[in-house]
Amino acid sequence: MQVILAQPRGFCAGVVRAIEIVDRALVKHGAPVYVRHEIVHNKHVVEGLRQKGARFVEELEEVPGGAVTIFSAHGVSREVVADAQRRELHAIDATCPLVIKVHTQGRQYAAAGRHVILIGHAGHPEVEGTMGQIPGKVILVQNEAEVATLDLPVDAPVAYITQTTLSVDDTRNIIAALAARFTNLVGPNTRDICYATQNRQSAVREMSSRVDVILVIGATNSSNSNRLREIGTESGVPSYLIVDGSELDPAWVRDADVVGITAGASAPEAMVEDVIAALRRLGPVEVSTMEGIVEHAEFRLPAELAGTALAQPASKTTEQRDARLADQTAAG
Structure with a gap:
């Protein structure tokens, strides 16, 4: 395999x-x-x-x-x-910090007298936090149909912001519906959308043409992990969301020659290794990593913790783990 x-x-x-x-x-x-x-x-x-x-x-x-x-x-x-x-x-x-940026944008729009629309999922902790960070009423919109029901004049000053775990692809149609509905609409540049969400979704779309099955590693309450599974399914590839190797159903991969694996933004690389180990228990496995974007983003720690040393060294980078998995394959 x-x-x-x-x-x-x-x-x-x-x-x-x-x-x-x-x-x-x-x-x-x-x-x-x-x-x-x-x-x-x-x-x-x-x-x-x-x-x-x-x-x-x-x-x-x-x-x-x-x-x-x-x-x-x-x-x-x-x-x-x-x-x-x-x-x-x-x-x-x-x-x-990217969520804080959304909070700041929302407050600026509200201060300018605009009706603030948040594109996101009801009940998600980020959405609840964002709505509570912006003074006044924030209108949550989850899909295009809800745009049509908004009780605002066509020429009302409107601004939109988005949940960070939604990508440019996820929000494009909703933003287009807002633009068609309102004549005075502003919003953040698409470059402000979370880079990690977009990059992971783009990678799954590219991978879907090369694999028979996609395994997405992540939690069932993770918005971005669920979306990765949905994208695989939309691409015509059987796709499954699992927490770790213990949830792998051998029937999913029994007839698969090529299995694609990705992981949501909150899933540790150790769980990727755990799933690979579960696949190895079913038979020989050859592991490779597709070419793609290598992310170098780092965010500063709060000042009070910046000088505190960790008790254990930082975990290996994804690139180092990929090299080790390749070595294991070469060694049989």
Whole structure:
């Protein structure tokens, strides 16, 4: 069986930063450190941090007064920030800088007197945080049909922003519907869309023409992982979302000559290796990595943690892991 790994795949810079913030906070302040919601949508990441002393809570009322508290990469509302201040929590913000950029854009549009429309998925933590960061009413739009139902004049001053885990491809039709509906519409440049989301989706589209089956590694509550699976299916390739190798159904790959593997932005590379190991238990596997974009983005840590050394060295890069997997294949 041939296995083709998508490039890029897995952790994005925002996820790497968020995990490192929790790690460094544990080193600097000691356990426990409290994290509001899952730091990222991946049970293996969350469990690994829990074993180190992180405690995950749904609401701040579960956190003892004055305790070190980290806001997840998805961001939080102004109300949550104010609540942390009232309770004198030692709050550290792990919100992805690209999400913060969306918050800033939304506030600027609102200050200019525009109706702010957020393109995103109802109930997603990032959407809830973004809507709570922008003064006034923010209108959530999830699809083109909802654009037609908006109760706003055609010439109303309107601005749109987008959930970062949606790509240019995901939002294109909705933005086009807004442009057709309103004569005074503004929005961010498409270059402001999350690079990681777009890159991973483009890689799956390219990979789909070369494989018989696609395995997407990620959590069921991960928006970007679910979208990767949908793109594979839309491309005509049977595609399955799995957390790790234990969820692999041998029937999915029984008749496949070439299996494609990708991973959502919150899925660690160790889970890619775990799935490959599960495939090897079914028979000989030859692993290669498709050509693609190599991401070099890095986001700064909060100043209070920048000088804190990690107890363990950083994990291997995707490129180093790819080289090791290739060596394993060559060795049989």
